Amino acid sequence: MYQKEQDHPPLVELDKDHPGFRDKAYRQRRNLIAKIAYGYKKGGEIPSVEYTRDEHEMWSQVLILLFQLHNEHACQYFLDAKSLINLNDQKIPQLFKINVQLKQLTGFSMIPVGGLISPEHFLLNLADRKFCSTQYIRHYSSPLYTPEPDIIHELVGHAITLAHPFFSNLNYHFGLAARRAKPESFQRLIQAYWYTLEFGLVSENGNIKAYGAGLLSSIGEMPSYKNKAELLPFDLDKLSRTPFEPTDYQPSLFVAPSIYELENGLMEWLENFE
C-alpha cells in the first residue's frame, strides 16, 4: 500500500490564490478525480468520472457562451473542426467517448492525467497521437477563468482541434520534434507550442482570429485580448524565445499572416528543430 502511493505524484495541491483554495469539498473532489486518473494504465481503458449535476451545469453554462464567442473570434479551421466532432453541450462528455470520434477522424486520443504534468511528458505523448487531458472542472465561483487546464479547456480547446487534420498534424509534429530535441533546446519548443497551438492568432480576410486552444476555451480572454495584449507579427524564432506566464491573461500574442503561412512556416520549423 505504501509502495503503491509512492508510485504516484502527490495529489492535487491548490495555490492559495486558486478560486477553490478555501473550499474543502472542491479540494476533496479534485483529489478524487485525480485518483481516478492515476488509476489509468497506458494502453488500458480510459476511466470515467461520474460528474455531479452542478458540474454538468457549469459545463453547459460555459459551453453555450464559448460557442457564441467562437462565431466572432475563431478561425475558419476551428469552426470547421466544431462540425466534425459532437460535443454534448448539456453534459460533460467522457474521454473514452470523445476518443471513439477522434480515432476515426485523425487517430488521436485523449488520455487522463491527474493534474499539471511536465511539458516534456505532454509533448512527447503527442508523437504517439496521445493528448494528456485533465478531467476535473473549474471552481463554480470562477466560470470565466481557470488558473490550470480543466476539462472545458481540454475538450473545447484541444479535442475539437484534434478532430481536424490541420491541428492534429501540427500537434503530432510537435511530438516528433520533442523526440529529437536536445535538452538545451526543449524550452524553445514548449514556448513555440504556447504561442501557437495554445495562444496563436491568425489573420483571415483582414480580421484577426484565434486558433489557439487557450483563447478558444476562455470566455474572459477570447473577447478581450485585442484590448489587453500586444499583438506582434508571427516570428517563430522570437516567439520560441519568449517566456510566458500560464496563470494570467497573456500580455503578448503573435499573429500569423495567413493559415497557410502558419502551417508551412511551423511545419518547416518543427521538421528542422533539434
Ligand SMILES: [Fe+2]
Ligand atoms: Fe492547453
